[in-house]
Amino acid sequence: MSDIDLIIERLELRGHRITSSRRRVLDAVLAQQAHFTVDDLLHTTRKVGRATVFRTMKILLDLNIVCRVMMDDGALHYRLSTGRHHHHLVCTNCGRVEDFSNCDVNSLVRDLQSATQYEIEAHWLEVYGRCQSCQLLASVPESKSAATSKRATSARGGRRGNN
Amino acid sequence: MSDIDLIIERLELRGHRITSSRRRVLDAVLAQQAHFTVDDLLHTTRKVGRATVFRTMKILLDLNIVCRVMMDDGALHYRLSTGRHHHHLVCTNCGRVEDFSNCDVNSLVRDLQSATQYEIEAHWLEVYGRCQSCQLLASVPESKSAATSKRATSARGGRRGNN
DNA sequence: CTCTAAATGAGACGTAGTCTCTGGTCAAGG
DNA sequence: CCTTGACCAGAGACTACGTCTCATTTAGAG
Structure with missing residues (x-):
């Protein structure tokens, strides 16, 4: 079972619907190798609204699928988490x-x-x-x-x- | 020598001018008992521009006169520092x-x-x-x-x- | 007193994120 | 098949926090 399927399963367990937008955000997140910002995601996932990306990231944050890193300049970045x-x-x-x-x-x-x-x-x-x-x-x-x-x-x- | 004079001396040593705006911001900072935000300062120091308050806080941060506290909700507050x-x-x-x-x-x-x-x-x-x-x-x-x-x-x- | 670099204040701008509103999708129930 | 209601999407307004720009003022050295 691939990473994305595992995550989707966890989303479903929480009662979240698996929509095409969420899948696109998930794909984009998993495709990132280092840390990234919501803006980075927006560039790779065309046709997904800003608010939706933020909402999805919030869910992923709650599920400990991603974490946030405070960079040394004070900017907050996201990053795939070990959980x-x-x-x-x-x-x-x-x-x-x-x-x-x-x-x-x-x-x-x-x-x-x-x-x-x-x-x-x-x-x-x-x-x-x-x-x-x-x-x-x-x-x-x-x-x-x-x-x-x-x-x-x-x-x-x-x-x-x-x- | 009072707190404010000590701070003013340190500002002068760094080559900063002691303007009335800076003095007003300093007064407001020293008047705070717990932690505070720039917005709190703006309410107490009328007639000082937002940018000026931010600029002054940046200097005070550099001089370790104030420090920043990340609250549990993610908000950044300022606080008088021990240095x-x-x-x-x-x-x-x-x-x-x-x-x-x-x-x-x-x-x-x-x-x-x-x-x-x-x-x-x-x-x-x-x-x-x-x-x-x-x-x-x-x-x-x-x-x-x-x-x-x-x-x-x-x-x-x-x-x-x-x- | 004069001169000038530093500082100011207003407001435009940038960035990160939330909220609101309208409309879409989908499953359950009649 | 139709309705209902929950969840979700996207657009864009809005907020918070901070920086930049620019014309004007001022501290403080000479």
């Missing part, structure tokens, strides 16, 4: 995104819980850095080839940093 | 925000760095839960008094959760 809880490691140079879940946020959360008496429900962690290949490129003087992948897409606005 | 690196613990019920910095994200970052070969530059962590008083309120049946503080302000749009 399990995880975090993102974002390359600030080329925009590549790595998942990680084998981290130790839980002990941190436990400490915080006992220190503050809060009943902790969720957390959001994004880590930013330079991937290995971007480090190598940077060390070659006058290399003009860096930063060509996703970076171009959407860069305006926003600022990261909560200090 | 040092820290994270936020947000009550999802009343919107109260607690700072914490005594956490151990660093070991996590170190592990991640050696596992992925990324050169890690920054991270963003927000934790969500229920503060003690909201837990108490919730345990009183039919209590109608909960959730009155900041919650009302801006709630439209956005979704949290990277999962």
Whole structure:
């Protein structure tokens, strides 16, 4: 059973209808290799309304089929999700995104819980850095080839940093 | 020397001019007790243009005088900052925000760095839960008094959760 | 006091997302 | 077959948050 059929099955289980528009959005999502924006989807799925794409993405978000990544410029991108809880490691140079879940946020959360008496429900962690290949490129003087992948897409606005 | 004079001194050191508009924005920021939005500032500082408030906030952000908090509904709020690196613990019920910095994200970052070969530059962590008083309120049946503080302000749009 | 670069305010613009409204599709029931 | 009602689509208005532009003002150095 292919990815798309599995997803369609889950949509049906939730009582959602499988319409041609939703199928087109799903196709577009699955065709994306890195992260993407709703705008990217709109360019590939002609004839599907903006609102419909947003509505479909909301459903996929609820079902943990996609997740959202906060890029270092503050822009929110979508990304196919593993479904399990995880975090993102974002390359600030080329925009590549790595998942990680084998981290130790839980002990941190436990400490915080006992220190503050809060009943902790969720957390959001994004880590930013330079991937290995971007480090190598940077060390070659006058290399003009860096930063060509996703970076171009959407860069305006926003600022990261909560200090 | 008062808070505002200290900040003004830092602005001058950076070569920024101290205009009456900036002073009005500063006053408004310092008058805020919890977290706030640019819109909140606009209501208190009449006669200062929107763009100017945004520009001033950007400077204050650069100087670490304020920081940004991602609320659980996805809205970005501003907050007076301690200046040092820290994270936020947000009550999802009343919107109260607690700072914490005594956490151990660093070991996590170190592990991640050696596992992925990324050169890690920054991270963003927000934790969500229920503060003690909201837990108490919730345990009183039919209590109608909960959730009155900041919650009302801006709630439209956005979704949290990277999962 | 004069001069100029920096800053301002108004408003156009951009982007991400929601809401509203009208109309379509489809399954169940009569 | 027809009706009804729930769900869904698409268009486009609208909102929130922020940036850009441009003509005008002003801080502050000389």
